[in-house]
Amino acid sequence: MEPLLEVRELRTHFFSRAGVVRAVDGISFRLDRGEILGLVGESGCGKSVSSLSLMRLVDRPGRIVSGEIVFEGRNLLALSKEEMRRLRGNRLAMIFQEPMSSMNPVFTTGSQIAEAILVHERVSRGEARERTIRLMRLVGIPDPERRFRQFPHQFSGGMLQRMMVAMALACNPSVLIADEPVTALDVTIQAQILDLIKELRDRTGASILLITHDMGVVAETCDRVAVMYLGKIVEMGPLASIFETPKHPYTVGLFASIPRLEETVEWLQPIPGTVPSPLNLPTGCRFFSRCPHAMPRCAETEPPTVETAAGHQVACFLYESGGPA
Amino acid sequence: MKWFRTLPNNLWAFARDYKLAAVGGALVLLFVGVAALAPQLAPYDPDTVSLRESLARPSPRHWLGQDNQGRDLLSRIIFGARMSLYISVSSIGMGALFGVALGMLAAYYRRLDMAIMRLMDVVLAFPGIIVALTTIAILGRSITNVIIAIGIYHIPQFARLAHGLTLTIKETVFVEGARASGESDAAILTRYILPNCLAPIIVQTSLLIPGAIMTAATLSFLGLGVPPPTAEWGSMLQNSLQWAQLAPHVMIVPGLALMLAVFGFNVLGDGLRDAMDPRLKKR
Amino acid sequence: MTRYIFKRFLISVPILLLVVTLVFLAFQLIPGDPARMYVGVDASQEAVEKVRHDLGLDQPVLTQYVNYMSRLAVGDLGKSIYTRRPVVQELAPRFWSTVELSLAAIVFATVIGVLLGTLATVKHGTGWDHLLTVLSLFGISMPVFWLGLLLTYVFSVQWHLLPSAGNETWRHFLMPTFCLSAFSLAFITRMTRSSLLEVMAQDYVRTALAKGVREAIVVGWHALRNAMLPVLTVVGLRFGYMLGGAVVTEEVFAWPGLGRLLVTAVGQRDIPLVQGALLLFGISFVLVNLVVDLLYGVLNPRIRHR
Numbered sequence: 001m002e003p004l005l006e007v008r009e010l011r012t013h014f015f016s017r018a019g020v021v022r023a024v025d026g027i028s029f030r031l032d033r034g035e036i037l038g039l040v041g042e043s044g045c046g047k048s049v050s051s052l053s054l055m056r057l058v059d060r061p062g063r064i065v066s067g068e069i070v071f072e073g074r075n076l077l078a079l080s081k082e083e084m085r086r087l088r089g090n091r092l093a094m095i096f097q098e099p100m101s102s103m104n105p106v107f108t109t110g111s112q113i114a115e116a117i118l119v120h121e122r123v124s125r126g127e128a129r130e131r132t133i134r135l136m137r138l139v140g141i142p143d144p145e146r147r148f149r150q151f152p153h154q155f156s157g158g159m160l161q162r163m164m165v166a167m168a169l170a171c172n173p174s175v176l177i178a179d180e181p182v183t184a185l186d187v188t189i190q191a192q193i194l195d196l197i198k199e200l201r202d203r204t205g206a207s208i209l210l211i212t213h214d215m216g217v218v219a220e221t222c223d224r225v226a227v228m229y230l231g232k233i234v235e236m237g238p239l240a241s242i243f244e245t246p247k248h249p250y251t252v253g254l255f256a257s258i259p260r261l262e263e264t265v266e267w268l269q270p271i272p273g274t275v276p277s278p279l280n281l282p283t284g285c286r287f288f289s290r291c292p293h294a295m296p297r298c299a300e301t302e303p304p305t306v307e308t309a310a311g312h313q314v315a316c317f318l319y320e321s322g323g324p325a
Numbered sequence: 326m327k328w329f330r331t332l333p334n335n336l337w338a339f340a341r342d343y344k345l346a347a348v349g350g351a352l353v354l355l356f357v358g359v360a361a362l363a364p365q366l367a368p369y370d371p372d373t374v375s376l377r378e379s380l381a382r383p384s385p386r387h388w389l390g391q392d393n394q395g396r397d398l399l400s401r402i403i404f405g406a407r408m409s410l411y412i413s414v415s416s417i418g419m420g421a422l423f424g425v426a427l428g429m430l431a432a433y434y435r436r437l438d439m440a441i442m443r444l445m446d447v448v449l450a451f452p453g454i455i456v457a458l459t460t461i462a463i464l465g466r467s468i469t470n471v472i473i474a475i476g477i478y479h480i481p482q483f484a485r486l487a488h489g490l491t492l493t494i495k496e497t498v499f500v501e502g503a504r505a506s507g508e509s510d511a512a513i514l515t516r517y518i519l520p521n522c523l524a525p526i527i528v529q530t531s532l533l534i535p536g537a538i539m540t541a542a543t544l545s546f547l548g549l550g551v552p553p554p555t556a557e558w559g560s561m562l563q564n565s566l567q568w569a570q571l572a573p574h575v576m577i578v579p580g581l582a583l584m585l586a587v588f589g590f591n592v593l594g595d596g597l598r599d600a601m602d603p604r605l606k607k608r
Numbered sequence: 609m610t611r612y613i614f615k616r617f618l619i620s621v622p623i624l625l626l627v628v629t630l631v632f633l634a635f636q637l638i639p640g641d642p643a644r645m646y647v648g649v650d651a652s653q654e655a656v657e658k659v660r661h662d663l664g665l666d667q668p669v670l671t672q673y674v675n676y677m678s679r680l681a682v683g684d685l686g687k688s689i690y691t692r693r694p695v696v697q698e699l700a701p702r703f704w705s706t707v708e709l710s711l712a713a714i715v716f717a718t719v720i721g722v723l724l725g726t727l728a729t730v731k732h733g734t735g736w737d738h739l740l741t742v743l744s745l746f747g748i749s750m751p752v753f754w755l756g757l758l759l760t761y762v763f764s765v766q767w768h769l770l771p772s773a774g775n776e777t778w779r780h781f782l783m784p785t786f787c788l789s790a791f792s793l794a795f796i797t798r799m800t801r802s803s804l805l806e807v808m809a810q811d812y813v814r815t816a817l818a819k820g821v822r823e824a825i826v827v828g829w830h831a832l833r834n835a836m837l838p839v840l841t842v843v844g845l846r847f848g849y850m851l852g853g854a855v856v857t858e859e860v861f862a863w864p865g866l867g868r869l870l871v872t873a874v875g876q877r878d879i880p881l882v883q884g885a886l887l888l889f890g891i892s893f894v895l896v897n898l899v900v901d902l903l904y905g906v907l908n909p910r911i912r913h914r
Contacts, residue, residue, distance in 0.1 A: 055818055057814060060733075085823075087820070088817070088819065089818060089821075090820055093819075094818045096811060096814070096815065096818075101810065101812065102814075102815045103812055103815065104812040104815075104816070104833075104834070105812070105834070105910065106833050106834055106837075106907075106908070106909055107830075107833075115821065116819045116820075119821055119822075120820060151909045151910070153909070153910050164815075167815075345738075345741070345742065443622065443623065444626070446623055446626075447623060447626040447630055448630075450623060450890050450897075451886070451890050451893060452848070452849045452851070452852030452853050452889070452893065453853075454852060454855055454856070455852040455870070455886070455889050458870060458871070459634060459874075459882075462882060463634060463635075535749065539751060542751060543752075543856055546856065546859075547855070547856065547859060547871055548875070549871070549875075559753075562751075562754060562757065565757070566757070569757060569761055570761075570765050576754075576761065577758075580753075580754030580758070583751050583754065584746075584749055584750055584751055588749035591745055591748055591749050592745055595745065
């Protein structure tokens with residue numbers, strides 16, 4: 001089956017006085033219909049930039065340098081600005097991390113959601129309002145008629161994020177990109193929002209790209225996972241496969257450093273070493289400086305991406321022959 | 326003293342990154358230099374009258390020409406710079422001295438706070454030029470009174486700044502500690518609060534100097550500032566009113582000098598503010 | 609919201625009172641004998657004493673203050689020494705002239721300023737932005753009287769296009785308005801630019817773009833609406849300043865306004881007139897500030913709704 005969204009060798013670089021930051025440096029993945037793909041990694045690994053690149057919302061001094069983003073058969077990077085604008089909020093939607101600052105404080109929340117409809121569809125304001133109220137009910141906002149007229153500062157964080165979800169789904173997009181949607185919320189609210197996202201996926205069949213640094217969130221919601229490190233995808237595969245048999249040393253390290261309920265440990269195991277400066281990326285494998293299995297060739301060439309099990313890919317020399325080392 | 330040695334390097338980097346501010350800095354240096362060295366630089370005595378050469382155009386002997394009383398324009402411009410610098414620095418200095426003192430006291434002693442700051446608000450309720458005009462009306466016309474008039478308007482500005490700063494610093498831990506160990510109020514004010522206020526105050530001072538220069542010239546233009554025949558850019562412009570049609574250079578030159586001086590300070594101040602703002606992303 | 613309005617009014621009242629009192633006190637300090645000034649230098653001592661008694665200047669200061677305040681309450685500001693007409697009569701038409709000029713100038717400065725500021729933001733970092741920045745720096749450094757003189761020289765003296773004095777026709781408005789607006793125009797341009805740049809960096813602008821809203825609308829409506837809040841405050845304050853700061857423009861163009869009246873009155877030591885003019889300046893400035901505060905409360909939903 002044709003994937004809904006396919007990214008090929010996407011590169012987004014930032015050009016500053018201090019040098020070039022290769023924030024996203026050749027990532028490739030696909031997103032199928034109705035699936036939730038999690039994009040995980042530490043801060044600074046390029047996951048947010050990846051999501052912005054998909055929407056072509058990368059601003060100066062950043063620029064998409066090369067690659068292809070094929071969505072519903074068209075390469076988004078080849079479209080004109082106007083054609084891309086018509087897709088944004090329409091076929092491709094995005095929600096962001098901080099709901100409190102993501103809504104315009106001087107307009108009512110309802111009007112902002114209605115705007116998402118009015119921008120793309122020829123309907124009357126009244127009908128846009130009706131649809132907005134229905135959307136608000138869908139995402140679980142009580143008393144939507146009253147809430148429509150209220151301003152962002154009159155909402156709680158969780159409520160506002162629900163409104164953001166409503167806004168993103170206003171035109172029934174096929175892809176929803178959620179950039180750290182629950183990071184800024186309380187734990188209990190996090191669970192609610194994640195449930196909401198899953199429910200909406202079930203109902204509308206939209207595909208979701210979920211970006212987060214929280215493995216717990218991934219475990220809750222995702223069907224497949226892609227792990228990013230310093231601008232590259234180091235491992236990608238089905239949820240169970242990644243969680244049960246992580247292959248890339250970085251992924252292994254990530255799991256090892258998370259505290260677990262079932263076992264008591266004396267010390268948590270952080271990944272040793274520090275992240276190299278993005279301005280001065282090493283040749284060869286980027287994880288070389290912190291990898292417990294580092295070999296001399298790792299410093300010379302970049303490891304190829306290899307498929308080890310069904311749908312499970314790793315970029316590591318350890319698996320070059322196709323099986324576990 | 327280490328910072329002193331690195332100063333030339335830092336200045337060069339500053340000039341390279343902020344070319345506009347560097348231009349401003351150069352203008353300011355020119356202005357201050359001319360003002361300071363006026364007696365040495367001016368080719369003629371600014372007050373020497375020579376009616377035969379009234380309104381003479383620029384010539385090899387008088388580079389900028391002469392005014393209606395035959396006085397050398399270049400010399401008058403040079404001494405005018407001196408006067409502008411003197412007035413602006415004195416008045417801002419006076420405003421800073423009284424303003425900071427008042428602001429600090431108001432913030433430190435809660436009982437005085439209301440009274441002092443309301444009084445400051447009242448002075449700020451009038452546009453600066455009006456306050457200056459009124460002061461001249463009351464005190465009469467002289468250079469000292471011009472300084473006082475302009476200074477008075479700036480007192481509330483410094484008071485507000487010092488007031489806000491003192492309020493913040495007052496709540497810090499090391500002031501609490503000083504109070505707990507029994508230091509006197511005066512000691513706390515001078516040793517802890519004042520030094521921490523200095524940097525913003527200095528920045529504020531540099532931002533206010535161009536305004537003071539402009540106000541002094543405005544007062545003189547209105548006939549309420551520096552009394553004639555002293556060379557001052559504003560009064561020179563006032564003088565040029567009648568002769569503008571015959572001899573435009575008498576009007577153009579002092580105005581240009583005034584504008585360039587103020588422009589230099591504004592540009593420099595702008596650049597300094599940008600340089601110190603951590604939020605601004607450099608291209 | 610009503611609490612906000614009430615609070616603002618409450619703060620203004622003592623300030624107004626203090627303004628009025630300060631004006632009164634300032635004139636107790638004037639050297640010279642106001643009674644003699646009223647009557648003339650070579651009048652007899654009896655005449656001077658009579659006038660002194662008539663004007664109530666022989667009373668203790670406190671009584672004078674009470675009289676002053678009570679007369680003020682009914683709108684009696686005394687009589688001009690020079691023209692012998694009631695001060696209020698002298699002030700009213702002049703005040704209106706100044707208001708006319710200031711209004712024209714502030715509207716011009718705001719409209720053009722916001723436009724240029726937005727343009728500079730959109731073209732941020734390019735040559736246009738730098739040009740506008742330099743131009744606006746020139747604008748705030750330009751001596752108003754020099755600009756006025758230059759304009760007069762070019763348009764009145766050399767080209768005979770525009771009149772140089774008075775305020776009869778619409779043509780009379782052009783140069784003084786431009787002159788008076790120069791500083792504010794530059795200032796508003798800079799403020800709009802910096803405010804808008806800050807807003808454009810906000811998350812909600814990114815959200816609007818992610819919704820697919822046209823860029824022009826994001827800048828011109830979503831962003832500008834937020835950026836305008838601080839700019840409007842500045843506009844209001846500038847208008848307040850203009851009422852007094854028009855002094856210079858009025859002098860250069862012989863505009864019959866309040867500022868010019870003040871200068872003349874100061875020169876003639878016409879105390880009641882100076883007092884009246886100052887009162888008018890102070891009160892109007894406080895009122896303008898109050899209006900600006902109220903408008904801000906209305907426009908900022910965070911204050912308007914709880």
